Amino acid sequence: MPLRKTAKGLLSAAALSLALMLPAGPAAAEAGFQRWVASFRSVAADNGISGSTYDRAFRGVTSADPEVLEKARFQPEFTAPVWDYFDNRVHDQSIAVGREMARKWKPWLDRIEAKYGVDRYILLAIWSMESNYGEILKNDKVMRNVVRSLATLAYGDQRRAKFARTQLIAALKILQRGDIDESHLVGSWAGAMGHTQFIPTSYQAYAVDADGNGKRDIWNSVPDALATAANLLKKNGWQAGKTWGYEVVLPAGQKFPTGSLTLDKWASLGIERANGKAFKRGSDVATLKVPDGRGGPAFLMTKNFSVIKRYNNADKYALAVGLLADEIAGYGGLVQDWKRPFTKLSFEEKQELQKRLSAHGYYDGKSDGKIGEGSRSAIKAFQAQLGLTPDGHPSMEVLKFLRRN
Incomplete structure (x- = not known):
């Protein structure tokens, strides 16, 4: 912030x-x-x-x-592979709950979107990223x-x-x-x-009393919290009606310039949208980013991506918000997935993995579907016991071993 x-x-x-x-x-x-x-x-x-x-x-x-x-x-500095960050934030449950919240809070989201011009799905994704749609506020061990x-x-x-x-x-x-x-x-x-995790100085600068009760209550009022997030984005230059960026396909073996170019210019260099559609507003300026290297998904990031970073100044954070927002909105996920050396588990399968590791005495944390250091250490211990390579990956291969044992 x-x-x-x-x-x-x-x-x-x-x-x-x-x-x-x-x-x-x-x-x-x-x-x-x-x-x-x-x-x-x-x-x-x-x-x-x-x-x-x-x-x-x-x-x-x-x-x-x-x-x-x-x-x-x-x-500890975050050193895990890039896919690990996104798998713990953009997953089946965060998408499903986001869609449920979109329905539940639609009247307020309509008002907030109309007033601030910030896409409702971006706000829902931030809410998910910051407090798991408010669930973290119920945890006395965290708050x-x-x-x-x-x-x-x-x-x-x-x-x-x-x-x-x-x-x-x-x-x-x-x-x-x-x-x-x-x-x-x-x-x-x-x-x-609060729901959208503002530090006090940012609260002072951007907090909004959306529900009109005379208090800017981001702890208990979801409308206040979402409007406050929208106000921050608007005041930092959010462009209404525009996207945060596009997943793209890069021509093999070709080098590209650093810095920003118009979408039309990127297209002239052979870059296409991953879904095959044309770029909207070819005069918009964008920057090319490949967070997982040339073998992973590539993106052209527009102005709104930089605005999201005013909330949290990290490319991975802003990209996770954008990807989760698109999934909640029903636009679909990545065409080119992250480079994983294993078969990915669903959110429910990750919970099953944690429960089975716990039943075998390797894991004593929550079966919350989020793979942190505790889960990875448990997976490594289980793999070592079976004589497997102890890589700690939450893979279908490990889950199948646990189901058999």
């Missing part, structure tokens, strides 16, 4: 944060955190936060959250007190201290405005909030 301008006085709090870093021992750590909270009160006051708001926000927050610091310090999380990062994480202080001031302003009370101001370990 894009950051907004830095709150007054936060730079001077940097030295304070460093001076009060976590001391050794639980009691000392709690005392150090409490001193930091007391000292930060003046920074909050300089930024317009009343004493009563500050007291409400920190009521019951007596210590830093150790799990937040653990997540902040141990974030945390935003004030405590951000204060923890501001106090105990040197790399994120400046970001966390800025976000903490913004969160306190949200409380002070009255959009949500302190008991419901919850979010991820890094402070992302």
Whole structure:
């Protein structure tokens, strides 16, 4: 999410944060955190936060959250193959639930689409990507007190201290405005909030009261959350009535220029749409991307792809949103699939795989159909036990072995 301008006085709090870093021992750590909270009160006051708001926000927050610091310090870089990212996000269940949500929220989606010009299926795909259509908000193990999380990062994480202080001031302003009370101001370990996971500064910049109840409630109001996402995209240049991009077929052995060209120019170089149809609006500018190399699917990305990246500045994220949106809308999936060295499982088959691994004692996580490190480690252990190559792939081959054993 894009950051907004830095709150007054936060730079001077940097030295304070460093001076009060976590001391050794639980009691000392709690005392150090409490001193930091007391000292930060003046920074909050300089930024317009009343004493009563500050007291409400920190009521019951007596210590830093150790799990937040653990997540902040141990974030493994994503190194899995490209197909793994998309298989965990664009799948049978996310598509089916997206279509159900499209029907359920159609009247609101009609209004939001008419007002902001943002395609409803893009909004549904973002909702899926950010919170699994709100299901993540029901998970107490994931959702945390935003004030405590951000204060923890501001106090105990040197790399994120400046970001966390800025976000903490913004969160306190949200409380002070009255959009949500302190008991419901919850979010991820890094402070992302609501159905569409906005950090506090982005919430301040884009939050919308779509349902007209006087509050911009992205935690409990789906219309507010979807309209807020639409507002972000519109204000960052979303082009109404246009797509995010096209899957294309590249002529074999031909090199292509980097940078942006019109769709007509790309077509003149021999690039065609994978579905055989003509490009719409040949004067639109697009950029060629091949996230899985020349042997995988290729895409021409238009302006709206870049706008989606203002939500999350990663090509894979924006592409997953676009592909999922197209599937929910019924346009169909990829013509050229990702390069996998195994036979792909459906979402239900992945759940079966996890259940069978659990029954055999290899896996103790949820059978949620999402293949993470726990699932891959379990698959590797099972493969090693059978004398197979322990590649950890969630394949039909592994599932067939499990069914036989």
